[in-house]
Amino acid sequence: MGSVCELGGSSSNAFESYTQCMNSIAMSPAARLDSRDLRLVLALATARTTAGAAATLHVTQPAVSRALLAAEDKLGVRLFERTPRGLEPTPAGDTLLDSAPRLLTELHELESRLRGPAAPAQRLRLVCECYTAYHWMPSALEGLRASLPGVDLSIAIECTRDPIAALQAGEIDVALISEAPTPRSRRLVDKPLFADEIVFVMAASHRLAARASLTRADLRGETLLTSRVPTRDMGWYHKPLDAAREAPLNYQVLPLTEAVIDFARAGMGIGVLSEWVAEPHLRRGDVVAKRLASGPLRRPWRLVWRKEVEDAAMRLWRVLEKAAPRISTLPLARPSRERLRA
Numbered sequence: 001m002g003s004v005c006e007l008g009g010s011s012s013n014a015f016e017s018y019t020q021c022m023n024s025i026a027m028s029p030a031a032r033l034d035s036r037d038l039r040l041v042l043a044l045a046t047a048r049t050t051a052g053a054a055a056t057l058h059v060t061q062p063a064v065s066r067a068l069l070a071a072e073d074k075l076g077v078r079l080f081e082r083t084p085r086g087l088e089p090t091p092a093g094d095t096l097l098d099s100a101p102r103l104l105t106e107l108h109e110l111e112s113r114l115r116g117p118a119a120p121a122q123r124l125r126l127v128c129e130c131y132t133a134y135h136w137m138p139s140a141l142e143g144l145r146a147s148l149p150g151v152d153l154s155i156a157i158e159c160t161r162d163p164i165a166a167l168q169a170g171e172i173d174v175a176l177i178s179e180a181p182t183p184r185s186r187r188l189v190d191k192p193l194f195a196d197e198i199v200f201v202m203a204a205s206h207r208l209a210a211r212a213s214l215t216r217a218d219l220r221g222e223t224l225l226t227s228r229v230p231t232r233d234m235g236w237y238h239k240p241l242d243a244a245r246e247a248p249l250n251y252q253v254l255p256l257t258e259a260v261i262d263f264a265r266a267g268m269g270i271g272v273l274s275e276w277v278a279e280p281h282l283r284r285g286d287v288v289a290k291r292l293a294s295g296p297l298r299r300p301w302r303l304v305w306r307k308e309v310e311d312a313a314m315r316l317w318r319v320l321e322k323a324a325p326r327i328s329t330l331p332l333a334r335p336s337r338e339r340l341r342a
Helices: 011-024 035-047 050-057 061-075 091-118 131-135 137-147 163-168 235-241 257-265 275-282 307-323 337-341
Strands: 080-083 086-089 122-128 151-155 174-177 188-203 223-226 250-253 270-274 287-290 297-306
Touching: 035 050, 035 061, 035 086, 035 091, 050 061, 050 307, 086 091, 091 151, 122 163, 122 307, 151 307, 163 174, 163 297, 174 307, 188 257, 188 275, 188 307, 223 257, 235 297, 257 270, 257 275, 257 287, 270 275, 275 287, 297 307
Parallel strands: 122 151, 122 174, 223 250, 223 270
Antiparallel strands: 080 086, 174 297, 188 270, 188 287, 188 297
């Protein structure tokens, strides 16, 4: 039996068959959003203000406000609500934020493949030591593309486990590092980028939830939930939490951020997370985040690159420095009665 798309016979029959063939092809639904809308919501979710998003996107604040209204009009839903703490994503906004980084990365990689050898560019292969950085990085990379069209930027996720070794082997060009020490080498450049805060997330019903802040003594006997056990290179973490002649703290490794939050919400331990990763989960009110009484746990991030890509890497550093998450939702720890109990 012949298909609808088989052409033959007279020219009129051929035209009729062609028309039937084209009509039989199911057209993909037209997308209402474009990449600019995705970059907009990522910038707003990170900055939490239209002014901050405008600085990230290099446009004016009124332009950001108009673009947000236009995106919401396209979708027929509100994406953000204004609160005393800044812009908060609605459930629809959270749904869009879950997919936006992946879509932007895939679109960029597709465009890079399509350009192919006809558009030679300096290749820059990037990896993040911590998967959580991919929540905010795609919108920053879009900014890099606009300011540095001669760079073909790709993400080498397969090198996440040991980015320093991948740099030394020439498998990648740039790495965003939070833990691994940089070996002495004339071939590598190490430049501080930003610092985020590590907080302790627990169920709102947890015995420690009413505390203004926590001490090491509070954490003894608790199960600390984390995606990676703290390494000995993390001096910023061990200095306030390690104690001589005391048993080490108890950790349980869970590979996914969502699992850490769910276990903490169920009262099965205390999550150890970056504040900007934890912050969206705090809005429901069933989990809370606490600082140490001794002061915030600041995790330093650095950008490390091979000397051969110095110019492009420095431009990347400038873009990431502006786009790095800067969230501060927790009150400062109260000075000191709790500290003395440690």
